[in-house]
Amino acid sequence: MDETIYALSSGAPPAAIGVIRISGPRAGQALARLCGTLPVERSPRLRTLRDGAGEMLDRALVLWFPGPATATGEDLVELHCHGGRAVVAAVLATLGTIEGLREAEPGEFTRRAFTNGRIDLAEAEGLADLLSAETELQRRGALLAAGGELSRRIEGWRDRLLAFGAAIEAVIDFADEDDVASLPAGFGAELGALAAEIRRVAERPATERLRDGIRVVLAGPPNAGKSSLFNALLADDAAIVTAEAGTTRDVLERPVSIGGVPFVLVDTAGMREEGAGPIEALGIERARREVAAGQIVLWLGDPADRPEGAFLVRSKADLRPSGSSSGLEVSTVTGSGLEELIEWLVARAREVLPPVDRLAFNRRQRDLALAAVSAIEAVDGEGDLLLAAENIRSARRALDALVGRDSTEEMLDALFGRFCIGK
Template identity: 80%
Template sequence: MDDTIYALSSGAPPAGIGVIRISGIDAGRALETLAGSLPPARSPRLRTLHDADGDVLDVALVLWFPGPATATGEDLAEIHCHGGRAVVAAILASLACIDGLREAEPGEFTRRAFTNGRIDLAEAEGLADLLAAETELQRRGALLAAGGDVSRRIEDWRDSILGLAASVEAVIDFADEDDVASLPASFDEQLRALVAEIRKVAERPAAERLRDGVRVVLAGPPNAGKSSLFNALLADDAAIVTAEAGTTRDVLERPVSIAGVPFVLVDTAGVRDQGAGAIEEIGIERARREIAAGQIVLWLGDVRDAPKGALLVQSKSDLSDKTDSSVINVSAVTGAGLEALLERLVELGRATLPPVDRVAFNRRQKALALAAAQHLEAVDIAGDLLVAAENLRSARQSLDALVGRDSTEEMLDALFGRFCIGK
């Protein structure tokens, strides 16, 4: 990475302040070109910026961070300018005229931090989730990964595997010497404890569920009030509502945060066995698929037809004097019962999400952690120790891949492409 990159790292103008970052071997020269001289390292200074013709661009706060102890592991400069469109555009245009500089690609600052060892892959994935977080639980969960909690847990496991592997290698290499003729008495116990810990963490709900939201499927027969309840839960007229049965013929989904818990509400076509036309039949089939895939299903219909595990809801309670204590009675018209339903949804939603105060893996990380556990379970100290050593080595390699010590360019491109240009 011999080139130097620059980009606006703050929000799109207009804004109170615009933050422009420059990273690479020519970052200092670029800042000096605009500001006249470099400020003391890590000490902000107010400077008048000039373009190549000597015209004033802005009066801005400038900072200089010599590498490698920087966010990207390279020389890094920041310009905190006024956040107007014209000001930001003029400074970016001046940077573009400096030899050796180019505009950064999406996620390139973070990718350089990864390449230069400032963060590992698990931290980068956590940072991507943090930037995309829209609810309090998403923010808290992503902070753990971005802050290195996942990486530290993996490093602890890796150290344990290295210790176990060292014991096995010692027996293999020095079997003729009496003091290392056998494995430590605690070897098997340590191995089992490590496998149990890895599986305990890996079997928690995947982190994607926190990022993507809990899918709540509203299902039931036609004209049961699903779309009305869907709109009431969203506090928006997202779905068309009529008195005609079969109005909803396709799947309609909307994200929503309730008490900080991310949900995706899914409105579906009314399910019935007879009387549906060809188009409605397609909608019914899609509804059945959503019911099977939903983490929470709200069933608005006869309790005898409810899918297993569904939350039973009696809608249109304003049209009937009868109530059923075994179901949640609600009215989308009057709002009666909605608070109780929301409380129950939040309770169920939290139960399906990974704990935000403990490490949780995404699907990629989960697969690699479980692979490591399987390799460890294959270690048989009563059998061939060479095979045991190879299984320990494979377990360590799985954990190395989890934090990005062995990553393909294709996978890295997919991850860092999720970032904005200035990150």
């Protein structure tokens, strides 16, 4: 944290503007080296940037933010340069010659913000999801955590636990006083309400489903039309389609946004019991594993062979008589049934995705929240109050871990490694 870091924080050049950030104790010195003097703090100024030999690098808008009231909690500089490759490269190269400066590692700016208390762990996780969001649902879902709404809810739960713990400690320490001889009326009911509130949030679908996308597995016998449907849903010729049985011999997957919902479409090898060679047999085994793990399975085959829970799709509807009583008839040649299938997929996915207008946990957060619930539910206000006080403390520690008050370096490394270098 005593080092000063720098990196390009905007998109890869060429671009209209290239934003370069500098953070750390030497940020102000670096800015003065580039443009001669420090500008008025927190006010954009147009300055000429020069290298160590005095050669002009660019005319840029510069901003100087003294810490600690900055995004990273330390001295911070932003250089809004022209976004050409040569300009950005020249400015970065000059920064690299300044003593005490080094290029930032992935996520290091955000990690410093966390370390310096500008954001907590729940906000950092939400920010990581927001940066990787590719659909509207992903964006809206990440905003609640990145904006601090989840952290505020957790802090409220923690404050209530502190009050419950204080009430128990008061009875333990001052049991001989008339006004604190017993726990307040309604103590157990209020504690139960808190546990129920935390459990309701924890039992919602995990945010990883929204971030990773719903896996839709297309399965069935050879030549059932799986690859054709896969291509039609992608609006791309990602899978090879031929009349030869067993053309698809491995699992092929592609992410796609349909109706603003993130999906991962999975094309699989045709399932058959006989006639498959060694390579195709491996593909069939992988297909079976995908069917078992798929969140949505579209079965393009005999209804009698349909896996449990799979949705029956009668493909190649242009080649067979219509009027079947089961499944959805689809033709990738005429396009019939595709719109209905897409509507069904979107509706089904929304049932298993976390609600974007309400708080939801990722798996790490859910496990900690449920640990807090278990500790709260173990509190017995009429039993051993020392044990009750320890259960309250255990619940509070679990909530602290939710927002990073008790975090391991390995977990932090994994999280901030998801960020780009300039973030």
